[in-house]
Amino acid sequence: MTIRISFDGDEVLGREGQTIAGVLLASGRRSWRTADGEERGVFCGIGVCQDCVVTVNGVGSVRACQRTACDGDAIEREVR
Amino acid sequence: MKRRVVILGAGPAGLAAAQAALAHGADVVVIDEGERVGGQFWRHHDTLTDRRLQHQWARFERLRGALERATVHASTSVWRVDTEHGVRVHALHGPVDAVDREPLVIDADALVIATGAHDRALPVPGWTLPGVTTAGAAQALAKRDGVALGGRTVVAGAGPFLLPVAASLAQVGGEVVEVVEAAGARAIARGWGRAPWQFAGVAGKAGELGEYALSLARHRTPYRIGQAVTRIHGERAVEGVTIQRVDARWRPIAGTERHVECDAVALGHGFTPRIEAAIQAGCAISPDRFVVVDARQGTSVAGVFAAGEVTGIGGADAALAEGAVAGFAAAGGDPADARMRGPLAARRRMHAFAARLATHDIAPGWTAWLDDETIMCRCESVTVARLTAAAGAAGSSRGIRLATRAGLGACQGRTCGRSVEALLGRPLGLDRRPVLSSVRIGELAACADEAPAASADAG
Known part of the structure; x- marks a missing residue:
């Protein structure tokens, strides 16, 4: 089943059950965070490195590789 | 009870x-x-x-x-x-x-x-570029999400785990350009007696590794031994890598550089x-x-x-x-219960297999592929130059941590800790962590309020 989430306002389609990182990667995005001015995306993929964190429905620092995407989730990029 | x-x-x-x-x-x-x-x-x-x-x-x-x-x-x-x-x-x-x-x-x-x-992924110049992940991440994304990390992926590091990672990527539609193994032919012959997947002493393992080797052959993916990815190139994401031969101590050998175009790199140098x-x-x-x-x-x-x-x-x-x-x-x-005979025998057999894995242990020469600008601590973007300067000036482990913030970021040194220690040649005590997982301050405070057994200093 298809789910719809938004990333910085853009609609992104994913498959039900995928992680937020999985949905974003499948949509062709490689990075969704800025660290010291440089782009970052998924790195460890198993919840250890904290590199892939995003803001989900207003809550910051959520690991995209671990959180299952839910229909309607609003994802925002984080900058530090 | x-x-x-x-x-x-x-x-x-x-x-x-x-x-x-x-x-x-x-x-x-x-x-x-x-x-x-x-x-x-x-x-x-x-x-x-x-x-x-x-x-x-x-x-x-x-x-x-x-x-x-x-x-x-x-x-x-x-x-x-x-x-x-x-x-x-x-x-x-x-x-x-x-x-x-x-x-x-x-x-x-x-x-x-x-x-x-x-996974332990060794730092390499360019390893913070989007498209570079651990081998485990590539595996998890393939297995859990059905997503291939990239269109053309280089899988690099050390150990037999690189083989299932490459097989998984191929299975979900990614092309694996090369599998790059740092252990050399001599080390592999000494450690395994022959190629890892032919290691016959271990029931089950030989067959499983053999499947992966066949998958590589089927997809015409070269398996390079005694080589390492020593630099990752790209502006905003991965565009290619430099692969070099390494010696027995994993020091890159000058003059052996090859450039390989790719859009993803999966790194796994052990665990x-x-x-x-x-x-x-x-x-x-x-x-x-x-x-x-x-x-x-x-x-x-x-x-x-x-x-x-x-x-x-x-x-x-x-x-x-x-x-x-x-x-x-x-x-x-x-x-001594009879039901434990099977597991005890399996444990003995598998420990023999585990001993062979030492063939792929990280050798200390890898730090030679770093340059001054290479980020060691990804969380706090701490470079090699800052760490070596602080180690010279600050002296104590605590001094180095506080001066550079290496290992003090969100991952608490889980990603960089051992590599920073290898670079500086000394332990920094980064794996002692008072809180074992990511907890929000509010959750911690709520635990202190609710748990009757919590002592007064819990907050």
Whole structure:
């Protein structure tokens, strides 16, 4: 089943059950965070490195590789 | 009253421990961060996972079936383990990194620590570019999400785990350009007697590795040995890598550089055991940073057992055998029981396999591929130059940490700790962590308010 989430306002389609990182990667995005001015995306993929964190429905620092995407989730990029 | 055995981690070791403890009549509680049991080895999703990527799935289904008689807390992160007055585990249950997860406090007669390991990826210039991940990330994305990391991926590092990663990427539609193994032909011949997948002394393993080798051949993916990715290129994401021959100490050999175009790199130079719960529980840790266990998988702390990668990197089969012994002993079982003969024999066999894995141990010459601008600590963007300057000036381990912030970021040194220590040639004590997992301050405060047993200094 298809789910719809938004990333910085853009609609992104994913498959039900995928992680937020999985949905974003499948949509062709490689990075969704800025660290010291440089782009970052998924790195460890198993919840250890904290590199892939995003803001989900207003809550910051959520690991995209671990959180299952839910229909309607609003994802925002984080900058530090 | 039944003996309560709490098991941290539901990968092969934890699941085998649960099954064995249940067989001995214990009241079993299994806690895992994931939404589903299985750990990294059996990471899956019911509809997204391609079953061909799974191994020993029937075994997993049997182990999962046994859990019907246990209490399973999935999506639960343990943040503290107390062993001063009996075993007490503090955890939070709820969606990953949500704001108001439910606190759990669980008392136990015995604890089995089966928290596994995560990939160790050595820093290399350019490794923070999007498109560079650990080998485990590539594997997890393929298995769990059905997503290929990139269109053209270079898989690089050391050890037989690179082979299933390459096979998984190919299975979900990614092209693996090369598999690059740092151990050289001489080391591999000495360590394995022949190619790893031909290593015949271990039942089961030879066949599994052989499948991966066939997958490489089918996809015409070259398997390069004695080579390493020494630089990753790209502006805003990966565009290519430099691959070089390395000597027996993993020092890159000048003049052997090759450029390979790719849009993804999966790095895996071995594994780092997740030993922080064992450290907090007071368990003795070996000089090479594994949990020390006896023949019953007992740690130095009474009532605390450990199994799987936290006790030494040996793969899923070793973890299954060790887990069974640990669970049975934790439940009060006698290891001389006839039911333990199988696991004890399997453990012996798999430890012989694990000894061969040392062929692929990181050799100290790798730091020669770093340059001054290479980021070591990804969380705080700390470069080689800043670290070496601070080590010269600040002296103490604490001084280096505070001056550079290396290892003090969000991952708490899990990603860079051992590499920073290798670069500076000294331990920095980065794996001692007062809080075992990501917890929001508000959740911690709520735990202090609600838990009647919490002492006044808990906040």
